Amino acid sequence: MSSDAWEAVIGIEIHAQLLTRTKMFCGCALSFGDPPNTHTCPVCLAHPGALPVVNREAIRLAIVAGHALGCEIAERSVFARKNYFYPDLPKAYQISQYDQPICGPGCFRFLTEDGEKTLGITRAHLEEDAAKLLHLGGEGRRANAEGSVVDFNRGGTPLLEIVTEPELHNGPDAASFLKQLRQTLVHLGITDGNMEQGSMRADANISVRPVGATGLGTKTELKNMNSFTYLERGIAAEVDRQIAILEAGGTITQQTLHYEPSTGHITSLRSKEEAHDYRYFPEPDLEPVVPDRAWVEELRAALPELPIDRRERWIREYGLTFEDAEVLSEPVQLGDYFEQVAALAPPKSTANWVRGELRALLRDRGQEPWESRVSPAALAEIITLVESREISMPSAKAVLGHVVEHGGLPREVVAALGLGAIQDEPALVAIVEQLLADNPVQAQQMREGKDKLIGFFVGQAMKATQGRADPARISELVRERAGAG
Numbered sequence: 001m002s003s004d005a006w007e008a009v010i011g012i013e014i015h016a017q018l019l020t021r022t023k024m025f026c027g028c029a030l031s032f033g034d035p036p037n038t039h040t041c042p043v044c045l046a047h048p049g050a051l052p053v054v055n056r057e058a059i060r061l062a063i064v065a066g067h068a069l070g071c072e073i074a075e076r077s078v079f080a081r082k083n084y085f086y087p088d089l090p091k092a093y094q095i096s097q098y099d100q101p102i103c104g105p106g107c108f109r110f111l112t113e114d115g116e117k118t119l120g121i122t123r124a125h126l127e128e129d130a131a132k133l134l135h136l137g138g139e140g141r142r143a144n145a146e147g148s149v150v151d152f153n154r155g156g157t158p159l160l161e162i163v164t165e166p167e168l169h170n171g172p173d174a175a176s177f178l179k180q181l182r183q184t185l186v187h188l189g190i191t192d193g194n195m196e197q198g199s200m201r202a203d204a205n206i207s208v209r210p211v212g213a214t215g216l217g218t219k220t221e222l223k224n225m226n227s228f229t230y231l232e233r234g235i236a237a238e239v240d241r242q243i244a245i246l247e248a249g250g251t252i253t254q255q256t257l258h259y260e261p262s263t264g265h266i267t268s269l270r271s272k273e274e275a276h277d278y279r280y281f282p283e284p285d286l287e288p289v290v291p292d293r294a295w296v297e298e299l300r301a302a303l304p305e306l307p308i309d310r311r312e313r314w315i316r317e318y319g320l321t322f323e324d325a326e327v328l329s330e331p332v333q334l335g336d337y338f339e340q341v342a343a344l345a346p347p348k349s350t351a352n353w354v355r356g357e358l359r360a361l362l363r364d365r366g367q368e369p370w371e372s373r374v375s376p377a378a379l380a381e382i383i384t385l386v387e388s389r390e391i392s393m394p395s396a397k398a399v400l401g402h403v404v405e406h407g408g409l410p411r412e413v414v415a416a417l418g419l420g421a422i423q424d425e426p427a428l429v430a431i432v433e434q435l436l437a438d439n440p441v442q443a444q445q446m447r448e449g450k451d452k453l454i455g456f457f458v459g460q461a462m463k464a465t466q467g468r469a470d471p472a473r474i475s476e477l478v479r480e481r482a483g484a485g
Ligand SMILES: [Zn+2]
Pocket: 023, 026, 027, 028, 039, 040, 041, 042, 043, 044, 045, 156
């Protein structure tokens, strides 16, 4: 069998830290980078007798996320104790949700170059994060450490765990899905989505089966992928590994794996025999969550346009390509900026200017369009001046450069710098005739059919006018005056 005889089956689990002010079950502030153990209390340190209280904002964010994921919002959901013993968990259990999650089955739509795809969402539930272990010595690795200490600041941070159906079949689709899921959650203010800092993490469940088979093969779990590229590469490496084993007549062992991006190697973290038995049971210290249905509906109605709908609208109404729409939609401020310009100037040209010239000019200054001196109205004016041939492209770039540097209104910059297109037809004719006279050899070759030389004359004319001539008009004049047809 060759590798196209196999089909990969992939499901993703995402943990996203919610953007609440306080922890999931106590009033401690959430913080990143504060001194260790400065945001703790009897609840998140698990002192005997301390009781948890559910964070209402976390419930609200979970419901908003559920709506965006097309999920059913449960009438009644229940917190459960997930028991395991580890130093990052002072209660020796994590409060999570088990058989009654807050968000039930759903369907997430995402866009790929082949069009819209959907991925089934199994569930999304709330839980608290564990504390952070710091290993001292041995380069911070547990195995070689002299000792470990615990920072409880992160302990009790609200997490939303989203579990998808095993319906993906390749790494690129998995990365597209995760990218757009992240974009949607960030757009809705549910998480900051910072994968490097770990506020969003993804695991992939991977198995392979012969093409045409309907059952599922034995799966492995690839843990904690913190970038889209690693997710894509990790999946490819694991799919290849499984196929190689099966083709050699071996069997897949169910286990948890780590993908090392620097080497591309996959190593085992633990096998099924070591897997935990969490002995879930309902959390007796917390009431079930029974959200008011009017509130749930209110949150659904208040949902803004989702990133996928925005992208599809741009492609449909503005004629943008998939790539234009992808680049311009992230981050959301860039999309807002683009839309403000596109309301005043032709959208397709707007997309080219924002993606091309504007970002290139601003990159050197470390600025983003929406924080630059180029207001949407100013950029729209420059584009309009070009489209109406009032200024040439080189002049437009000069005007934009000036506005980036000093601000100002494009029309006034054009007047002040004398960049207006030369509309004086006799003057243009004179320039062209002079050029033809000065370059008789090239003029003759052009007449004999060497069309490329038109570009030479246009270039010379642009030079002579400091870029203020309309190249299209010059090109016409060159043909006309040279009799080149
Ligand atoms: Zn606390």
